[in-house]
Every structure is written in structure tokens, then in C-alpha cells.
Amino acid sequence: MFTSVTLQDWENLVKKQLKTDDIYAILSKENLEGITVKPYYDKSSENIKNLPRVEESMHLVAKYQEGLEDDAYAFLLHNNVENLTEKSLFIANKDLAEHIRLSSENKYFSLIDVFENNEINKQLVEELLSKNFKRNICVDASLYQNAGASITQQLAFALGKAKDLAEVFGAEILDKLVFKFAVGANYFFEIGKIRAFKLLFNQLSKEFNLDLIPYIFTETSLRNKAKNDEENNLIRSTLEIAAAMIAGSDAVFANDFKVQNSTELSEEISFKQQVVLAYESIINVFEDAANGSYYVEEITQQFAQNAWKLFLELENSGGFVENFKSGKIAEMIYNQAIAEQNWVEEGKIKLIGVNLYPKLEKTKSVEQLYNSKEIKAVRLAEMFE
Template sequence: MSIQMKNIQFPSASYDEWKEQAVKALKGKPFESLFTKTIEGVTLEPLYTEEMLADKLGDYLEKQISTIRSLKDSDGFKVAQQVYGENASQFFTLLQESIERGNDCITIDSRVPFHWDEDNLSRLANCLKENSFKIYIENENDPILGVFDKINEPSVKGFIVSSEPTDLDTFNNVRTIAINTVPYHHEGATAIEELAISLALASKYAEQAGGFEHVISKAFVNFAIDTQFFSEIAKLRAFKVLWKAFSKAFNVDRLAAVPILAETSLRSYTKADPYVNLLRAGNEAFAGLIGGADYFTVHPHDCLTKPTGKSIRIARNVSLVLKEESYVENVLDASGGSYFIETLTAEYVEKAWELFLDIEKAGGIDAYSQSGKLQTKLDNLFQSRLKAVETRKHSLIGTNIYANPADDVLAETNPQFAQIKRLAITFEQLRVNYKKTEPKIAILTYGKLKDFKPRADFVEGFLATVGVVPEKSGEITSLDAAKEWLERADYGYVIIAAKDEDAKLLVPSLLEHKPENLLVDVAGKFKDEREIWLSNGLNGFIFAGQNIVEKLTEVHESLKGVQQ
């Protein structure tokens, strides 16, 4: 049997043949409906082939792949677990525990709930002498920097993440020029902006240092990795290609790899249903591993509120499991040669380089920021992301879809991440508001179960996003029964769920008999009936593609007014 299998050959199919079958499967929908336009302005095709890749990149493909594979700073994927603690004693206990359990790079945000006094700095110094580290500081006067006065070994290795370079030149292996794109990421930047900004920051620091050689020896880049799996892989790969082009502009003879640090994005993290953050973290860490990050920090799933020993351990183990069980670490550039990834990488390189040149023409990153162009761009991008979530064009599992109405939004906030612009915030605020007012809401289900169930389920999921579990009338099969139920219904808000032809008969009659203060919506668009129904007392409609936050905010305000 095995010999026979080896001799079997499957016929190859051309792109045109595949397209022909795809068009048939679409049953009248245009083939172009399979193309996806991303927020970066890149159009994703439904299928990528070797011929398409060769046509787009030609001889450049080999150069792209060789550049990516040669610019790996480390020989692996190192775990950079952040250390937390409510006091100094707990902090240092957890720090030591993290080292013993697989933490390769001690990661510390200097904004801890205790003081960096002489004793704590001495204890920290002893740890940093033996382990590599990544330290987030607020500025060059940050108290934690006093730890370097207590370290007499210039061979210590680590990274200082700050908004401006830090003067620690006596420590040759401590990289202090942080090309940190994470703040821009959380403001809404796409992969294109992050890549362009990384080069613009490097250009700025080279000018400040009086040359690029100092930047090469002291710089590192820090990226946030979001849930768009393939996009994030391509982003990290594209950076290496861009870094080579950037270095050539400074006439660098011997190109050196710059360390790539990365962390899970908090833009998509949520306070309600925080365990979904575990799925996001795993997806993002795996993208970082495949994309070639040298150090990776997984933020605990409850880091927005209060990380626990358990959540910190789980976060660390996400990276450890990926390292040990995926075997990706044993492969150089695991996604290299993928028609899709290579094409996307090249697209990002082209678009990011173009934006970088625009920033430089504007006078550099500082001038570009001061002009307001950068913030306007980031604000527009964030609003586009927010709108996509609020209309369900982008799924935020557990928040705008498949939400658990029993979840609570914890009031506690971790001050380290309090200022992050997250996509779930508007849903969380609405959930809190609905819990305070506890309005009585029901679905009037008309007809047989098979007729109303799809729309009733949609409405139930719609309301679940703000923590509401509506009551349901059950099968109502006559107009008189529907009128009677509505007249005696003790609710503030009722949504009618019925198939189109039933709703067109039911709604006008019910509007004549509904209690004065009762808000009534209907599930569906009903474009032809819209104006007359609204003029006769219908509150509105619930339908797919609607802005959930806007709709349920309006409903809440109306219900609050009625209750008052």
C-alpha cells in the first residue's frame, strides 16, 4: 500500500481552473467578493500561487528571504515575563520564582506599588547581574535606574525601554535606544505605521547620536503583536528587510541584526470575559515566534485589573509551551517561502518605506508629530477599528459576539495599563450602565419556532453584548394573542422577532395597542415600511451590520428617561 501511495500523482490545477470552480461555488456572487481590503490598504487575494509570487517579486524574492534569515539577533525565542508584586517582598519572591520556572529575561515596569529604596535596588542589582532584563522606565530620572550604581559588572545584558535614549554607555551590553512602536500601536497604528515609525525613530536617534554606528550597537525595536496572525508575522519579517535598506542609506558596511522585542497587544484585551485574552495571547505569541521575535512578553489575561500568581504563571507558560511543543524555534524563518506571507511582507515593505520617506520629508518624526498629521492618522485608524468592532465587521470574541451576559466588568484597574485605548471599552461601559439600571427587556416571538428563532437568537446575542438576558414570550401564533401579551407585558423594552411577512402584518396592529411608555423595536431592516412604522410609534430596528454601541446607548438613555 505504501509503495502504491508513493506512486500516486495528483493532477495540478491552474489558477484559472481554480477560479472557474470558485465562481461556480459563489452561485452568482461576484468573484471580487473573495478579495479582502485590510485596514493597511492591502488587498488580500483568495489564493496565492508560485506564479503570482514570481510575477510580483521576481529576483527580489531570494534577496528578501536571505535578508530575513540573516538578520536574526538571537538563536531562539526568549521568554521575557513581566514581574508583578503588591509589595517588595512579594515582587522579589515572584521574580525569583519566574527565573526558576523558565523566565529568560526579567521584565519590569518601574511603576511598582513600592519605592525603589536602597535595599530594593540592591536586591534587584543582584538579580540583574545573573540574568538578562528588560526594564520600562518613565524618564532618565526614574529611581529604578539607581540599580546600575550598584552593578560593578559591565557585562550585564539587557534593554531599557523609554521614550528617549538613556545614558548607560559604560554598560556595553545594555541597549538603551528603544525604537518603541508600542505606544503608537495602542493609539491605532497599523503594521505600516509601526514599521515606518520604527525607521523614523531610528533616524532621529542616529541624528542625535551624531552617527548610525552608535544606534546599531545600542538600539532595539519593540513591537506589540495583535490578533491579525499573518499580518503580524509579515510585520516582523518586513522590519528586517526595511532595516537593511535603512542601514544602507547610512553606508553601513557590515550589517548587524537589531534585537526584536515584542509583547502581546492590549488593544484587543477585555475586562469582561478575560479568559478570552488567553486565546488572544496564544495567537499573538505564536505569530511572534513564527515572525522571528527574539524576546517575547505575554501579558497575563487579567493584567488590566490585577494579575495573580496563577495568571502570571499561565502567561509565562504560553511562551514555554509554544517553544517546546511547536518546534518552530528549531526552524529558521518558519513562514519563509509561503506565497501569501512573502507577498504580504513585500507589500508592507513597500508601503512602510513610502510612509517613512513622507515622514522624513516632513522634517522627521518630531516635526511630523508636531504638525498633527501623525495623531490625525492614528485617531482615524483607531476610529475605523472601533467602528469595525461596534458593527461586528471585526469580531472581538466575548465582547461584540458570543458574549456571556453573566460576565462582570471588574471596577479595579491596573494603573500600568489604565491609559491603553482598547476596543472593548465602549462595550464594557455600556455593560456597567445596563447593570446599574437593570431594565426589563423581552422578545416577542411570533409564529412557529423555526420562523422566529434565527432573529430571536440574533437579538439575544445582540443584547448579550451589554450583559442583558431578555425574557421571551414563547410561540405566539395569533394577532390577538400578540396584542394581549403586549398590553399586559411588564417591560420597558420589547423587540419583535418574526419572519418578514408576519412582521409586516403584526407590527402596524401592535403599534396601535402598545402601552405609551413601552419602547418597541423590530428585528430586521424593513426599508419600505421604516418611515411609516416610526411615525406610528415604533422605536427602531435591530439588524446585522448595525452599530451595536450606538443602538444600545440610545435604548439605554430612553429606558433611563422612562424609569426616572
Template sequence: MEHQKLFQEFEAISSKEWKQKIQFELKGADYNETLVWESLEGIKVKPFYHADEFETNTQVNTQVTQFKIVQNIFVHDVVKSNKKALDTLQRGAESIRFTIENETVVIKDLMQNLPLENTHYFFYLPFLSIDFVNQINDFATKNKANFSIQVDPIGHLVKDGNWFTNLDTDFNTLNQIVAKTNLPFLNLETRIYQNAGANIIQQLAYTLAHANEYFNRINWSVESNSKTTITIEVAVGTHYFFEIAKLRALRLLFETLAKEYHPNIECHILATPTKRNKTLYDYNVNMLRTTTECMSAILGGADSVANLAYDALYHKDNEFGDRISRNQLLVLKNESYFDKVNNPADGAYYIETITEQLAEKALQLFKDIEANGGFITQLIEGTIQRKIKESATKEQELFDSGKEILLGTNKYPNKNDRMKEDLELFPFVKTHSRKTLVTPIIEKRLAEKLEQERLAQE
């Protein structure tokens, strides 16, 4: 049966005609000044987008229907972590991300009775150990488990200021891991750029430059037909459509770069809501923020989404916070039908325009970084840190002046809110004076100064 085309009796209206009508309605006010606004990235956003301004769509393959709900688990106690993983999988989580800080953890004990073949497990390691990677690899091979290891020496340098050992030793270890493991082993921890205040173009360019250092320094076997997957951990901010476009642009840029080195390298995007706009006071608003950020992540094509608990800033891990954050994703998936359509942003002219502009500007910045010695060199010189600080300062000024609004914090605050007795964790930037190779990039929330002043007055 032939589909009937709707609205054929209406004449098509061009973008030029729409603009003329808008200008008439503005009654002399300037179109650009009144209706066109500029983002922090320098992208001018128009009041409408029209089909006649597009020659081709920006093709990004986002398999939205396949996104997985991830539960983060810090492994302090193997028995408790195993029990928590079993429980959380029964309650709707589809994937687990273990953070293992201690090399004495026995993987066999951690994975006791956990479903293996159809459940994806991430192992985030804030250390570099061939023996430990071998232990995970051996278990996965023996049990046909779906594992991804997450090691990232450059990410460690960015956050800590030092390599695990030194540049040569760290990359030598990575090359030994490449030769010995069948598992995805590499992680790009890029959440820190967003959480420290980098704008979207910087986040994309730094992620690309971060990846390029690995492409240049790791001995990938190009002859091998087997696929290699790199996990990219991304923080999703509050700017709904821009964040959808950011993830689409990231996939586009990464795939373009990876093809230059290896035909079978893919990326697995693991998205988490940003910490930058989260607040201590009126903390329930954090749930609204994380919901829209998870929506951006899903629609932007994240492969996995790990939500941030509403109380993660000031409470230790707790069952209630975990359950609420997991349920937010379950509602999006099972009751809001976010897993029913692939490529949902395709054909949305606004999102496609932003995707294209972000990708172009990020590629330009990436080329500039490479022309000036590459990412590691620019970290050592302090250029990356300075640029992020400039961007963060701009955003902080907007928050301080009330132009960037966080409800319940710098707009409509509840003066009766009391938080001092509820702080199990220190929610502000911690400073440790020590000698480092590079200046570490520090995550900082917009509301910190305001919250410290309020706490002092309680």
C-alpha cells in the same frame, strides 16, 4: 541517499487554471467581490497564492529557535522584586525585564544571587539619568552580565507629551551615554502605536521614523567594529498572518535603514500581545487571544516574547496571572515545538506577499514623513496623532457595528457576568488636563465604551 520527489505523477496546475476552476464554481458570482477582501491597511487578500506568481522569496532571517520567554517585573520593592525574579526563572522564564521607576534602586541589591552570564536582563527606565545608566553599566562590566538598558526620550514624548527635559538636553544626555556605556541602551517603545489604534503600515512607518530620529541625532561611532543593539518593543495584534508578516517586515525595514548609518546596528524585537482587543467581561477569552498573538510573535521572528496576563487590565500583578501567562509560552516552546525550526514562514506565499506589501507601503509612508520634516516635527504638528485617530476611529466603527467581533463582549456576551467588585485597577482611558509640548498618543481598548455601559447597569 537521494530524496525521492513526491507527487511527480501529478501534472502541475498553474494559477490561471486554478482561477478558471474557481470562477466556474462561483456560477456567475464576481470573483473579486466574492473572494478578495481588503484589510484596514488597504491590502487586497486573494483566496489563494501560487508559486508561479513569485520570482524570488522575501528573505528575512528569523532565528525562531532562539526566542526567549520574558517575565516583566515592576520594581516597587527591591527585595520582593529580586525574590520574584529568582522564583520566575526557576519556573521557566528565560529573561527578565525590570521596570525601574526610582533612581534610588541599587542594582547590586536587585541582582543579588541572580544568574548573570546566560540570562538576559532588560532595564526599562522611564527617566533619563547618566549616573543610573553608569551604575548598571559598571555592574554589568564587573560581573560579565548580559544587560540591555531601555531608554527612549522620543517614546516618552509620544506617551507623556513632553521631553524628559527638552530636545537638546535629552539628546545631549544620550550622546554622553553612548560615549560611556558598553551596553545596548536604546529602546523604541512602539507598542503605543498599535495600542492606540494605528494600522500595521502606520506602526511600521512610525517605528522606522522613530528610529531614524535617533540615527540622525546620536553620534554613533561608525569606526567601531562592536555591535550595537537597539531594542524594539512591539505590540502584536489579533490578525494572525498579518502580524507574522508585520514582524518580518519590521526586521527587513529596520536592517535596511540601519545599514545606511552604521554597519553593526542590530535590532532585538521584544513582542507583547496588544491590549487593544482585551476585555473585562469574559476575561478568560483573553488567554485565547494572547496565545495566538504570542504564536504570531514567535513565527514572525521576535527575539523575546513577554506575554500579557489574562487579568492585566483589572488586577494588580499577581502570581497566578503571571504563572498562567508564562505557562502559555512554555507550552508553545516545549510542547508545541515552536523552538525547533528557524524561518518557519519562509516559502509561505501568502505571508511573503503580505510581508512585501506591508514593507513597501510602510517605506512609502516613512519617506513621506521624512519629506515633511521627520517624526518629531510631525508629532509637534499633530499629524501623527491625527492619522492614528483616523485609523482607530475606523476600527472602532467596525467593532461598534459588530463587524469586528470580540467574543463574550459584542458577540455572545454573558449577561450574568459581574465585574464591578473585581476591579483593582481602573481599566479605562485616564485623562489629565495639563500643558504639554505635543498632544500625547493615548492607548484605548475597543471594548471600553461598551464595558462602561455594562458596569453602570450592574
């Protein structure tokens, strides 16, 4: 039998080891997300039920190349490919979606964002909805992560886009959506992000008298990658894929770890990161592998609460599209991105081979990298390249 140990017993032991009574001042870490992280946990404030995914088997998605036809069962397509059978095909090109010849032996998913020029492209939505796709419309939140948005902002913007679509095309469109997220470097926070969105979308669907699970496509981030640091990029993207899998994504995709001079080999290696994780660790098998972790449960709840609050604020000022038109969305992302870039410059966020081992000289200013009126992907390392 183990002796019963209280939280106070643990705190006393930590105080003794650290030789201080103020352990929280030493162990607590600041973050840009506004999330309270405790040094250790003895319980979660609320137990979250198991968060399922839509797909029974997680899709490991490869960028199409002929040599991977036997190894991959899901492909990201930018151009038409004939004679594919029993594959899940993610269509990333608007022209391809219009002209692709569908086969009953494949499953088709749209990764085409229908928000264009500050508006919903209604004609494009109607065209995509007429296709015999398993999921017809993409709500793309990946750009926001790559542009420097906070996790709370990414979640609220994705939810706001879904709400705007439901108001225009009816609640039934919610069951035809693919939500595309980019997963970044903060491992546990990114797990919490994907899990929080499942709670948020389910809550939104209930506002329309539905009870839906979101279909989530995740890809590795570009934000923390460096041109001259390919091996480190590979390590970073592996951890990002692992976070996406543990969080219970329906499909995962690894962008090429080479920021420039991409080759078929580098694309294949990027895909096979997923294969190694799936078949060596089987983390893709579980719907919600993080369920029951006090830490992950706590940050999941905080992200869900903060994002729902921001979502309601945007709704009260007209919804996503109206706030996008006014420039408020771009300004919010800009302010967050500047804060993150400053942390990189100050060394609070460490990028091996960029601002640590070796420490490179700054070549671009914040003003050269960012524009408060434009949402664009910016890699943190660009300041030093």
C-alpha cells in the same frame, strides 16, 4: 505522479463550488490596512531571502517573580533584583537603569524609550549609552499599536525614530537599539509586520553604509483585550505570541491576560503560554518560519513598501520628531483608531464576549475614548465596558 494543475483549473473549480463567475467579489475581504489580499495564491511577486534574527535563541521573557527564577532565563525588570545569574534582563524603568548593579554573568537590554515631551532626551541617551548593556536604547512602537495606529504607521514611526537617533548620535547607535512592538489580533498581518520591519531597518542601515539586522522585542497587545473576558484574552494573547515567534522576534513577552486584578498566578500563566508554544511546537527555533509562504511574503512586501513610502513622506516634512511636534503623528493615529473603533461598533471586527456572544451595550462614545491631540492606549472593548 500528480497531474499538472494550472491556476485556471483551480479558479474553475472554485467557480463551480461557489456557483458564480465572480469569485473575487465573494472571497476578497476588506481591511483597514490598505493591503490587497487575494483569495488564494500561486506565487509571490518576489521571493524574500531568509530574514534572520539577532539572537540565536529567542528570549522568552517573564515579568520577574521569585518563583520563576528556575523556569525563566529572561526577565522584565521594573525594580532591582539581587543575585540573578546567567539571565537576560530587560530593564523597563529609567531609575532602575541608572542605579542597577551590573553583573558580568547577565546580559542587559534597555526597554526605556528616550523620546520624551516631543524631543529626544539627549541626556538620557548619553546615560544609557554609557552603560555596559548589550542593547542600550529602546525605540518603542508598542504604544502606537495600542493607540490604534495602522501597521504601516507603526513601521514608519519606528523607522523614523531610528533615523532621528542616527542623525543626532551617529550611525553607530543603530546597532545599539531594541525595537519594541506590540503584536495584535490579525495573525498573518502581524507576522508580515515584524518581517517587513526587518527589511525596512536593513534598508535604512544601508543608507548609512551598514548592513544591520534589527533587534526586535515583541509583546502582546492590550488593544483587543476585555476586562470581563479573561479566558478569551488568554486565547488572543496565545495567538499573538505565536505570530511574534513565527515572525522571528528576538524576544517575546506576554502581558497579563487579566486587564485588572492581576495576580502572580495570572502573570505566571501568561509567561507559560510562551513555554508551551516553544517546547510543544518549537516554533521559536526557526529564524523565519514564514519564509516561502506566498501569502505572508506578499503582505510582507506590501507593508514594507507602504511603510517606506510613509517614512519618506515624514522625512520630507522634517522627520519623526518634527511631525510629532506638529501634531501630525497624533492626528494620523487618531484617524486610524476611529476607523477601527467604528468597525468594532458596526460588528465588522468581532470580539467574542464584547460585540458578539453576548453583544454588550455601548457605554462610551468615540469622542469619549479618543483625542486627536493625544496618543494613548485605548482598548477596543472600553466602548462597551
